[in-house]
Amino acid sequence: MKILTLNGSLRARSSNGAVLRSALALTDATTAAADLAALPHFHPDQDAEGATPPAPVAALRHAVADADAVLIVSPEYAHGVPGVLKNALDWLVSSADLLDKPTAVLTASPSPTGAAYAHAQLRETLRMMSAAVIPAACRDLPAIAPKTDPATGTVTDPATLQDLRTALAALTAAATPTPS
Numbered sequence: 001m002k003i004l005t006l007n008g009s010l011r012a013r014s015s016n017g018a019v020l021r022s023a024l025a026l027t028d029a030t031t032a033a034a035d036l037a038a039l040p041h042f043h044p045d046q047d048a049e050g051a052t053p054p055a056p057v058a059a060l061r062h063a064v065a066d067a068d069a070v071l072i073v074s075p076e077y078a079h080g081v082p083g084v085l086k087n088a089l090d091w092l093v094s095s096a097d098l099l100d101k102p103t104a105v106l107t108a109s110p111s112p113t114g115a116a117y118a119h120a121q122l123r124e125t126l127r128m129m130s131a132a133v134i135p136a137a138c139r140d141l142p143a144i145a146p147k148t149d150p151a152t153g154t155v156t157d158p159a160t161l162q163d164l165r166t167a168l169a170a171l172t173a174a175a176t177p178t179p180s
């Protein structure tokens, strides 16, 4: 089981990074992180039929194609999806590597109302791209700051950890072929 992760925050002490780290610690899947900062801005001319994609784009597409499941974590910026993450998704529209790929969305925010706008927008974009978004594996985590330990960059709140365990189990179950 291989899970590819995409984090919409580039911040070194990202709370979404803490959520991601803690979630991955709850699974024995092999994991790899997509390097969103390496991607150039989406450019339709470089995405046109017959065009050779820039190397970081080719690497992202290969990593998605090679993964059994995709786990996206993200903050919300100005009630929207961070540009770095939307940029990565735009590069994946034409490649169709996300088609039917079991995918989970975890959003986290210090706000008591969570990152609801970004969460909904991400799921709508993924739905449009025909990713297999697994609702039982998706969470919007509000008021995340007191639930993490900045020193270790991990989630410390037991209820949140249990919720992440349930979410990751739903993602890996969806990505595991049923024996015939």
Ligand SMILES: Cc1cc2nc3c(=O)[nH]c(=O)nc-3n(C[C@H](O)[C@H](O)[C@H](O)COP(=O)(O)O)c2cc1C
Residues within 6 Å of the ligand: 009, 010, 011, 013, 014, 015, 016, 017, 074, 075, 076, 077, 078, 079, 080, 108, 109, 110, 111, 114, 115
């Ligand atoms: C440019 C910018 C816009 C933001 N807009 C929102 C917002 O609309 N909603 C929200 O809940 N938090 C917003 N925040 C606060 C982020 O949720 C907070 O900085 C969070 O820690 C970022 O996630 P990270 O810790 O994973 O980097 C914004 C932060 C920045 C830098």
